[in-house]
Amino acid sequence: EELEEVPSGGRVIFSAHGVSPAVRSEAKLRNLSVIDATCPLVTKVHLEAVKFARQGYTIILIGHRDHDEVIGTLGEAPESSVLVETVADVERLQVADPDKTCFLTQTTLSLDETRDIIAALGKKFPGIKSPPAQDICYATENRQLGVKAVAPQADLLLVIGSRNSSNSKRLVEVCEGVGVPSYLLDDYSEVNPAWLGDHVRTVAITAGASAPEHLVEHLIAALRDNYGFSELEEVILKDEDVRFSLPPELATPQRLHTIAV
Structure with missing residues (x-):
């Protein structure tokens, strides 16, 4: 959480949220190896x-x-x-x-x-x-629009994401704004059976922009295996085809191959 926690000469990763110039300067003064994932x-x-x-x-x-x-x-x-x-x-x-x-x-x-x-x-x-x-962020916007589109058909919304994730919390708020009960959870193990009463026939699932896909897949499997939700419909409003490069420090260098003939 704090730069002073990193030993001098150590390695630090700047998160996707970015840092201020003051933090960058301090990292340089302490001779830290920086991976910038902003x-x-x-x-x-x-x-x-x-x-x-x-x-x-x-x-x-x-x-x-x-x-x-x-x-x-x-x-x-x-x-x-x-x-x-x-x-x-x-x-x-x-x-x-x-x-x-x-x-x-x-x-x-x-x-x-x-x-x-x-x-x-x-x-x-x-x-x-x-x-x-x-x-x-386009990913944030797309998810919010997706939640608004499926909310009228759902009895419950489950959002996979961290509790300190701003965009994940916004998804819950967007759905609650149209009157659908919504919960934020780290993974499938946090599902409360009380949320899934007899009146809940359709559960909508989404995830924060940084949540890995396997957590969503595990939640789907848990709803199917433990709660009897056997039908799955995937709703795609927009294809996200934007790709960002890895930080230079993590990019795999291209190798040159020499073939002798």
């Missing part, structure tokens, strides 16, 4: 923050205060950035130059919770600049 979509937000700060804008970041990604993004331009979490925060917000503002968003938020905040920002700062492309 998601390219988070890097995009960081670069936008740096660009807007250089242009003299006040950067209004929409996000959750203690989230690792937000901490890293704020660290890219600490003197130029302010954080808002709610519409009420926007209403209280005062900036040096209301005519030179922009907004960025944490990539793992829900579309629903950002919509009202962005609208409030537009009302308070009519000339506010938005990012060139939406900051919310």
Whole structure:
């Protein structure tokens, strides 16, 4: 969790949420070997923050205060950035130059919770600049849209994901917002039989953006073997064909083969 926990000269992995320049500098000073696994979509937000700060804008970041990604993004331009979490925060917000503002968003938020905040920002700062492309992660958005699509047909939603995963928690909130009971669990062993009463005929299953597929498969098997859910229907709204390269430190080097004839 903290850089000081890593022995000097050791190896550290920066998570997909990214880190601030201060953390990178400290890692370099301590001669740490770094594997940078920052998601390219988070890097995009960081670069936008740096660009807007250089242009003299006040950067209004929409996000959750203690989230690792937000901490890293704020660290890219600490003197130029302010954080808002709610519409009420926007209403209280005062900036040096209301005519030179922009907004960025944490990539793992829900579309629903950002919509009202962005609208409030537009009302308070009519000339506010938005990012060139939406900051919310495509995988996060696709899963939220998928949950909304299947929720009317489901009696229960189970989300595979970590309890400290922002995008996983948003999936639960999205489904609860349309009146369907929803639960977040690490794996199939956390299923509570009380959730699966006689009234539950259809269970919807989804997963956070970083949850491995085998955890979903294990949950499906548990519902089939232990609770009698024998029919499976896979709902695909969008094919995700985006592929990101491994960090350079983990990429397998290409070998050159010489054939003597």
